[in-house]
Amino acid sequence: MKTIIYYFSKTGHSKNYAESLASRINCGSFNYKKMKYKHMKDFDTIIFVSPVYGNKIRKVAKFLKLYKKIKDKNLFIVAVGMQPPDPERRRSIITVNLLDDYHIRLYELIGGFDANKLSWIMRKVMKIGMKAALEKDPALKAQANLVGNIFDVPREYNDINGIERIMDTIHRLERESKVV
Ligand SMILES: Cc1cc2nc3c(=O)[nH]c(=O)nc-3n(C[C@H](O)[C@H](O)[C@H](O)COP(=O)(O)O)c2cc1C
Numbered sequence: 001m002k003t004i005i006y007y008f009s010k011t012g013h014s015k016n017y018a019e020s021l022a023s024r025i026n027c028g029s030f031n032y033k034k035m036k037y038k039h040m041k042d043f044d045t046i047i048f049v050s051p052v053y054g055n056k057i058r059k060v061a062k063f064l065k066l067y068k069k070i071k072d073k074n075l076f077i078v079a080v081g082m083q084p085p086d087p088e089r090r091r092s093i094i095t096v097n098l099l100d101d102y103h104i105r106l107y108e109l110i111g112g113f114d115a116n117k118l119s120w121i122m123r124k125v126m127k128i129g130m131k132a133a134l135e136k137d138p139a140l141k142a143q144a145n146l147v148g149n150i151f152d153v154p155r156e157y158n159d160i161n162g163i164e165r166i167m168d169t170i171h172r173l174e175r176e177s178k179v180v
Pocket residue numbers: 008009010011012013014015050051052053054055056080081082083084110111112113114118122125126
């Protein structure tokens with residue numbers, strides 16, 4: 001089974017995950033700009049790794065635009081975000097990105113956050129978004145008070161369990177592809 005990985009990454013977490021999956025699978029990982037049908041047509045499995053911003057998976061539209069041509073392949077979207085996955089958030093990601101319309105496996109990995117690597121405008125957007133979210137949800141506010149200000153200390157997370165879950169599926173597909 002031939003696999004190829006594409007990624008978008010602003011601050012490096014999604015790129016690191018794409019590269020770590022690529023080294024486990026022994027395949028190539030490429031910037032999303034290379035994501036064109038002629039580049040991917042000879043592969044059986046295509047994985048797209050990208051961060052979540054306000055539940056929207058960045059650059060996912062470029063991947064979904066190719067769907068009609070690649071729908072018979074094994075398709076994965078790996079959404080990297082700061083929040084730990086939970087069913088409600090997963091539902092939001094599916095809804096916001098219209099993923100009910102596609103047969104694509106969705107995995108979520110916990111990434112990290114480093115405000116120093118963001119442009120000032122991005123930091124501002126993030127601060128406004130967080131303020132609104134915290135005011136709306138007292139539970140989230142309590143949690144935020146516990147972990148401290150994410151703008152002060154960079155967060156780094158290596159989601160080993162999440163990577164293993166993806167690898168389990170890849171190995172199962174590999175086994176199935178050998179059964180005639
Ligand atoms: C403007 C902005 C919005 C974000 N929105 C979310 C979000 O809705 N949910 C989430 O889990 N993480 C959110 N994050 C965190 C990123 O998904 C996280 O930092 C991710 O690891 C970044 O990946 P990258 O390093 O590959 O760019 C947001 C980050 C920024 C800058």
